Amino acid sequence: LQPAEEAVPGGATALVAAGVLDGVQAVFGLHADPANPVGTIGVSAGPITSAADLLDIRLHGPGGHTGRPHQTADLVHIASRVVVDLPMDLGLLCDPRDGLNVTFGSVHAGVAPNVIPTEARLLGSLRASGRGAWEAAPEHLPRLLAAIVEPRGATWELDHQRGAPPVVNDPWAVSHVVRAANAVVGSDSVRPTVQSAGGEDFSWYGDIAPLGYLRLGVHRPGADRVDIHAGSFDLDESAIALGARVLAGSALEALVELGARTN
Amino acid sequence: LQPAEEAVPGGATALVAAGVLDGVQAVFGLHADPANPVGTIGVSAGPITSAADLLDIRLHGPGGHTGRPHQTADLVHIASRVVVDLPMDLGLLCDPRDGLNVTFGSVHAGVAPNVIPTEARLLGSLRASGRGAWEAAPEHLPRLLAAIVEPRGATWELDHQRGAPPVVNDPWAVSHVVRAANAVVGSDSVRPTVQSAGGEDFSWYGDIAPLGYLRLGVHRPGADRVDIHAGSFDLDESAIALGARVLAGSALEALVELGARTN
Known part of the structure; x- marks a missing residue:
């Protein structure tokens, strides 16, 4: 039991x-x-x-006008970059046989078509069929997230809730x-x-x-x-x-x- | 007047x-x-x-479990792909001097970290400093959107509200x-x-x-x-x-x- x-x-x-x-x-x-x-x-x-963790990522930026994305951080783009790039970046640092699976269930940012928002939030799960990828994830995630988010002018917080290994x-x-x-x-x-x-x-x-x-x-x-x-x-x-x-x-x-x- | x-x-x-x-x-x-x-x-x-149009894009998918993205359409990923790829795809079909700017102010999809949602919505603006890019956009957008969304198993609706040219x-x-x-x-x-x-x-x-x-x-x-x-x-x-x-x-x-x- x-x-x-x-x-x-x-x-x-x-x-x-x-x-x-x-x-x-x-x-x-x-x-x-x-x-x-x-x-x-x-x-x-x-x-x-499989191992199954929860990811809760919050992004913050100065906000602005969609007509002038260069004067601020384009937070919808940055959140989307995290969704597209983070799973691939992390996957390439793990043994493919460990079956890493980072999939986001939720993304929320902004309200208006022409206003760049100041906050974005992503919720997702990190799973792995092998224990190696699951054990390596907490070391790699913050560094990879920083590399995606910070050069684009935003900041991030990661709440990584660890589940059990396989x-x-x-x-x-x-x-x-x-x-x-x-x-x-x-x-x-x-x-x-x-x-x-x-x-x-x-x-x-x-x-x-x-x-x-x-x-x-x-x-x-x-x-x-x-x-x-x-x-x-x-x-x-x-x-x-x-x-x-x-x-x-x-x-x-x-x-x-x-x-x-x-x- | x-x-x-x-x-x-x-x-x-x-x-x-x-x-x-x-x-x-x-x-x-x-x-x-x-x-x-x-x-x-x-x-x-x-x-x-500049020309300034409004874009309202709705995506639909079957939904599912983040542990099994391969059995459904990963709608948060697909919405993010639209944010990342659509501006670049459209930009490459327009004269760079026309200053095309597609920037999204809002993205919303899903509620839970481990549930793949059935709907996503993107709001954004399409601007151009030159008239050529603005005139070409309505022809290109549906085709490019279909190419991003449909092979990944989702469907889309585009409401493209035309503004004025420059x-x-x-x-x-x-x-x-x-x-x-x-x-x-x-x-x-x-x-x-x-x-x-x-x-x-x-x-x-x-x-x-x-x-x-x-x-x-x-x-x-x-x-x-x-x-x-x-x-x-x-x-x-x-x-x-x-x-x-x-x-x-x-x-x-x-x-x-x-x-x-x-x-």
């Missing part, structure tokens, strides 16, 4: 700080997966969720999940899962011990497919027992091997 | 359509100039105001203004004037007859300098008589020469 999986930075860090995971040698977890039918288990080694499944831990899942649902129902673009603070447990995180099929065949965060989401409750059995089985498999190593 | 100088397209076109200028052989006009002291006259041949002073008409002004204020107080970035629908009269448009100094020495469109604007009223005398003198000078040509 981890409280507040999608808050920033997430409840998992509080549990780690409280020492709950001290001495733990493997961590297993699951997430409901409405894209797959009940009775299936999805699991893969490597990253299976959940990276450990091959050793995953091997125990696969064995347990084979026993519970049969090997034909144990499938590789793809990396999600969503964030998941379970990832922080990976700093303590190897992770085995699985996707539990919860879709009742024939029912409507409803998004997991929608108010009308429902699941086939037989999935609960299957999930509990796979988690317990994974832990037992791991304990057996860890015990054999010690003896 | 022309009613509604700064409305779009301006009152001058109504007067031309009403036939008020039929048979007119020269047109003289003036504009108060608070940047120069009363007793001075500014006049130059060639363009002395006032282009005729050298022959200006020579009469200069002679009349020399007689009224003395040749030391008759000065060249620079082209304004503002719009002025007096320009339409240039389609009927040669224009002689002057800048009448109205600033009372020692008084605060207040913008001409501010509510607290005041002028040195002695400028009114000076302006009337220069306009009447210009017309008389022109009539003398036109009469000499006819006789």
Whole structure:
């Protein structure tokens, strides 16, 4: 369990700080997966969720008249430059395999067609499927932002709210999940899962011990497919027992091997 | 006189359509100039105001999640692309000496950092110091906008409100203004004037007859300098008589020469 999986930075860090995971040698977890039918288990080694941070950028300029952009800072242009250039600039400093994705959901500046505004605000998300790009971003972002904004005569503020890094499944831990899942649902129902673009603070447990995180099929065949965060989401409750059995089985498999190593 | 100088397209076109200028052989006009002291006259041949249109661009897309920009149209990026690329694209199709200036005063799209919006709106002005760029813009804008927006999966609407073309002073008409002004204020107080970035629908009269448009100094020495469109604007009223005398003198000078040509 981890409280507040999608808050920033997430409840998992509080549990780690409280020492709950001290001495733990493997961590297993699951997430409901409405894209797959009940009775299936999805699991893969490597990253299976993404890092997701929030960006809140405010720009300030002296304002002016659109007839005389050269006498001021053209703040709508500068905000647009940030949207166009910042993702590319940052992307070129990161390993392409880390799947960096900086996408803005909101831009607001100005009110009139012929008045250059004094403020602009951009809201966006920074995601990465690999941990390297996510770790490098806070170092690069302020420098790149300054390089876009300041030569054009404006100033900037960046509020970078860090989310969680990707959940990276450990091959050793995953091997125990696969064995347990084979026993519970049969090997034909144990499938590789793809990396999600969503964030998941379970990832922080990976700093303590190897992770085995699985996707539990919860879709009742024939029912409507409803998004997991929608108010009308429902699941086939037989999935609960299957999930509990796979988690317990994974832990037992791991304990057996860890015990054999010690003896 | 022309009613509604700064409305779009301006009152001058109504007067031309009403036939008020039929048979007119020269047109003289003036504009108060608070940047120069009363007793001075500014006049130059060639363009002395700018064309100024309004642009209102609406973009529409399917919307989506910032974690999955590839499954939709990234509308904040597309709006920013319009701000960055449209002025440059249009500028490269116009004579650089026409001084094209497309500057946006407002951009609005989206509310959340992690939701790709379905709508964006841009407001801006299109100005040109030369008439060629202003005349070519309506032909080029829709094609260029389509080329930026449509390949990225969004749609667009353009509301292009045409203003007036630049006032282009005729050298022959200006020579009469200069002679009349020399007689009224003395040749030391008759000065060249620079082209304004503002719009002025007096320009339409240039389609009927040669224009002689002057800048009448109205600033009372020692008084605060207040913008001409501010509510607290005041002028040195002695400028009114000076302006009337220069306009009447210009017309008389022109009539003398036109009469000499006819006789």
